[in-house]
Amino acid sequence: MNHHQLNISYSYIVNFYLKRILQVFSSREAVFEWAKAIGRQNGILIVTIRSDKANGIRGRKDKLILGCERGGRYKSESKKSVTCSHKENCPFTLRCVPLSVGEGWKISVRCGTHNHELLDTVTGHSYLGRLNEEERKFVNDMTKYKLAPRFILNALKVRNETNVTIPSQIYKARSTYRSSLRGPYTEMQHLLKLIQQENYVHWTRRRENSDILRDIFWTHPDCIKLLNTFHFVLICDSTYKTNRYRLPLLEIVGVTSTSLTFSVGFAYLEKERQDNFIWAFEKVRMLFKSESLISKVIVTDRDLAMMNAISVVFPTSIHLLCRFHIEKNVGARCKQYVKKDRQEEVMDLWKKIVYSTSVEEYDHHLQQFEILCADIILFVDYVKDSWLTPYKERFVNVWTNRVMHLGNTTSNRVESAHWRLKNMLQTSFGDLCKSWDAVNMMLKNQICIIQSSFQKTIKDVEHGYNSQFFQNLHHCVSRKCMKLIDKQLERVKIVGTNKTECGCSIRTTHGLPCACELAKLQIYGNVIPLDSIHDFWKQLSIAHELEDEESLSDYDFSEELEAMKAYMKKHDIISQRIFKAKVREVVFPHTTSILAPPEKVRTKGAGKKKKEFDTPRDSSYWEYVDASQESAKARQPSQSSQRSARQQSQSSQHSFKTQFPTYIRPYIEDIVDVVADGNCGFRAIAALLVRNSLQISKLGAQGKDKWMSLPDLDYVIATLYNVILVSLSRNLNMTFFPLNKSPSKETFVHSLLAIGFVNENHWVQIKLKSDCPLPPTSQKWKDFCSDTAKSWEVAYAARMKHWKHIDPSFIRSSCISLNED
Numbered sequence: 001m002n003h004h005q006l007n008i009s010y011s012y013i014v015n016f017y018l019k020r021i022l023q024v025f026s027s028r029e030a031v032f033e034w035a036k037a038i039g040r041q042n043g044i045l046i047v048t049i050r051s052d053k054a055n056g057i058r059g060r061k062d063k064l065i066l067g068c069e070r071g072g073r074y075k076s077e078s079k080k081s082v083t084c085s086h087k088e089n090c091p092f093t094l095r096c097v098p099l100s101v102g103e104g105w106k107i108s109v110r111c112g113t114h115n116h117e118l119l120d121t122v123t124g125h126s127y128l129g130r131l132n133e134e135e136r137k138f139v140n141d142m143t144k145y146k147l148a149p150r151f152i153l154n155a156l157k158v159r160n161e162t163n164v165t166i167p168s169q170i171y172k173a174r175s176t177y178r179s180s181l182r183g184p185y186t187e188m189q190h191l192l193k194l195i196q197q198e199n200y201v202h203w204t205r206r207r208e209n210s211d212i213l214r215d216i217f218w219t220h221p222d223c224i225k226l227l228n229t230f231h232f233v234l235i236c237d238s239t240y241k242t243n244r245y246r247l248p249l250l251e252i253v254g255v256t257s258t259s260l261t262f263s264v265g266f267a268y269l270e271k272e273r274q275d276n277f278i279w280a281f282e283k284v285r286m287l288f289k290s291e292s293l294i295s296k297v298i299v300t301d302r303d304l305a306m307m308n309a310i311s312v313v314f315p316t317s318i319h320l321l322c323r324f325h326i327e328k329n330v331g332a333r334c335k336q337y338v339k340k341d342r343q344e345e346v347m348d349l350w351k352k353i354v355y356s357t358s359v360e361e362y363d364h365h366l367q368q369f370e371i372l373c374a375d376i377i378l379f380v381d382y383v384k385d386s387w388l389t390p391y392k393e394r395f396v397n398v399w400t401n402r403v404m405h406l407g408n409t410t411s412n413r414v415e416s417a418h419w420r421l422k423n424m425l426q427t428s429f430g431d432l433c434k435s436w437d438a439v440n441m442m443l444k445n446q447i448c449i450i451q452s453s454f455q456k457t458i459k460d461v462e463h464g465y466n467s468q469f470f471q472n473l474h475h476c477v478s479r480k481c482m483k484l485i486d487k488q489l490e491r492v493k494i495v496g497t498n499k500t501e502c503g504c505s506i507r508t509t510h511g512l513p514c515a516c517e518l519a520k521l522q523i524y525g526n527v528i529p530l531d532s533i534h535d536f537w538k539q540l541s542i543a544h545e546l547e548d549e550e551s552l553s554d555y556d557f558s559e560e561l562e563a564m565k566a567y568m569k570k571h572d573i574i575s576q577r578i579f580k581a582k583v584r585e586v587v588f589p590h591t592t593s594i595l596a597p598p599e600k601v602r603t604k605g606a607g608k609k610k611k612e613f614d615t616p617r618d619s620s621y622w623e624y625v626d627a628s629q630e631s632a633k634a635r636q637p638s639q640s641s642q643r644s645a646r647q648q649s650q651s652s653q654h655s656f657k658t659q660f661p662t663y664i665r666p667y668i669e670d671i672v673d674v675v676a677d678g679n680c681g682f683r684a685i686a687a688l689l690v691r692n693s694l695q696i697s698k699l700g701a702q703g704k705d706k707w708m709s710l711p712d713l714d715y716v717i718a719t720l721y722n723v724i725l726v727s728l729s730r731n732l733n734m735t736f737f738p739l740n741k742s743p744s745k746e747t748f749v750h751s752l753l754a755i756g757f758v759n760e761n762h763w764v765q766i767k768l769k770s771d772c773p774l775p776p777t778s779q780k781w782k783d784f785c786s787d788t789a790k791s792w793e794v795a796y797a798a799r800m801k802h803w804k805h806i807d808p809s810f811i812r813s814s815c816i817s818l819n820e821d
Helices: 003-018 028-041 133-144 149-159 167-182 187-197 221-229 274-286 304-313 323-337 340-354 359-372 377-394 412-425 432-459 468-473 479-495 505-510 515-523 550-555 558-570 573-587 621-635 645-659 680-694 714-721 776-786 788-803 809-820
Strands: 046-052 063-068 093-098 105-111 201-206 213-219 233-239 249-255 261-268 297-300 318-321 724-728 734-736 752-758 762-766
Touching: 028 046, 028 063, 028 093, 028 105, 133 149, 133 167, 149 167, 167 187, 187 201, 187 432, 213 221, 213 274, 213 432, 221 261, 221 432, 233 304, 233 412, 249 274, 249 412, 261 274, 261 412, 261 432, 274 304, 297 304, 304 318, 318 323, 318 377, 323 340, 323 377, 340 359, 359 377, 412 432, 468 479, 479 505, 479 515, 558 573, 714 724, 714 734
Parallel strands: 233 297, 297 318, 724 752
Antiparallel strands: 046 063, 063 093, 093 105, 201 213, 213 261, 233 249, 249 261, 724 734, 752 762
8 A cells, every 4th residue: 555545544534533523422431432343344443642630620621532553662672672662653543622602522633644654454452362351251151061162252252243362361361360260379289279168078198208199088078978879889990191290080970860970970080090099988978978888899990009999998899890891801812812703602601601691691791702712821810810719709790690780880970070181180180179070070060960850850751661560669769770671571472480590680689670570560560669670760869968966966066076176285385386277278279289290201202283171091911902903904914814934933832731731730820842953952942041041020130140142142242243243352352254155345344343351240342453463473374354255254163163963053043033032
């Protein structure tokens, strides 16, 4: 835009303002809003340059001077700064004063020209994009309810079409809002303040001799009521990537009579060790109203630390293992050990073992499994040693059907709870306050849904259960209960009143009438009695009274208060101050001295692109196996049905174990095959000697038995790397040549390595001179090294004197085998 065009634009704006000179405005604010709106329409931002009010002081009058935002000069022109200014000393000025006669304000144009180009668009303008009070309140509310910034911005533009706010301003407003919520408190003080405001029950503990947080446990009051109402089954599991400190989150859930999952409690633990789990489970045990309500069944995966902690804290509870995780782990091993065309048959037989309904059926299927996998002894041993022998009572039907687990034989419920929580979190880099906020919102939604399910059961009856047979159960038991009974009615046509064929497992696992019971009721024309339904299915409310008259005496703190007063009197002022601070932390949690754990910083790897929700879980073992199987299939699509040479070798190795007595097999961890050429015994010994010399238990300094020694590893090193190795020392100098081939003539100089043994305990590198004349006594060695082929023949003949009748090819094979490993 040239200068002439600018003058036209400015003249148009001036004329527009001049037309309004005779217009009268009701107030100072009306004048400013009108001028700002007109300027914005023409790409100009009008700001207040000077404002004065007649407040009774001599010489003060009401006036308002308006101008362009680019008026004036930047104050710190000489100062170097990374910031910038758009001030250009623009002369445009408007003067607004009240009328001399009557009420109102008028405008006069002092200067109607600009010295800069007009704005083509005001989108992204730092001033015009500012949020007003109403918009700021809207952003704060949406931030509180976890709405993403992009959705907040879209909502603002829908509410106000002239809004020119940009995303960065939304992010800044959100950050300001969060900072205002915390105020002067530390993260832990703010967290405990929030917990206290919502009446949560919580416990914390510090690291030893430190104020750093070690573990924290919290739960909602309604969750405690649900726990004491539906206390039969607990499901526990840990999840990760929920906070910036990388603390694992232990989540414990239960199940309601309407088959909905409710959260019992949450614990951030410093580490997944037995001590941390014991502390968390002890807090859960304290939530039960009485010992008789302690959960009868607890379901977890095979986390040994968690399993040990449960056996300590809940010794009378029956501990079941997640059947889903076991099946996936067995399936992963099956893909590694078993030929592809047999995998489906093997896994079908495994499922028959798991779902066996009697000990005889279990033994029969196990025997079939052992016969089918007789040539895959390592896989059979894995299945038996890792799962069946130690844990079959915890996941096989014949034993799990003896306990009331309400159909919970997997940890899928708590896995789903992890997913819901991470959707609410949206990020894995938030602090503990954000985690608690997400948990709090999730729990409120959860409790609302559970209460709704109770009300729906009480008010409505599904059409499928309107028959006379269910009349005693209407409005008294949950819909889930009726569905389970309806499934048993379908079995009546098959099993009738035959108790053996029925199995009656639902009576012991769910507390409901089985098929044979229902068949007898139908024969005699009776309806389902309410007494035949377990009380669990009749609970349709969370209004559980947690107090009784006997427990009211526990709230009397008179004795404790007197003891505290006596303590304060007999101790000095310092001890009194420390004791008072401890008491204040209990009564006023926001005064705590606990500090958040230090944030763990990633020191390896490149930064990864964030997804919409960056709280993914870590892949399980079987998922890695599946991924490797898929990648292998993609690399070799034409040979997917063929067995590789390595798989054939593994299968043959697995069969070797059957050649040993049964009582020896449990003590054999692995079998490594060697080449069968008549020297297999020597090969096995050589490979073991080399491997044992290289195996270490930890990094750092090693004992003398792990030091590199020559000539024990002489030909192994020379052959493995195809080099000529020269070893020099005070007492012994040796040269070793590779046994399977000689270094090429082109790289002969670079293939000559020299090392030296000094101080009787240290190896050093030695660089030999290439142009140094050899002494006369060494001329034979010089001639020997001039021809690489001749060097190989002479070295080979010399070594044969030492190996005598042993075929030297076994040394080459041993080196090659080590290289492949």
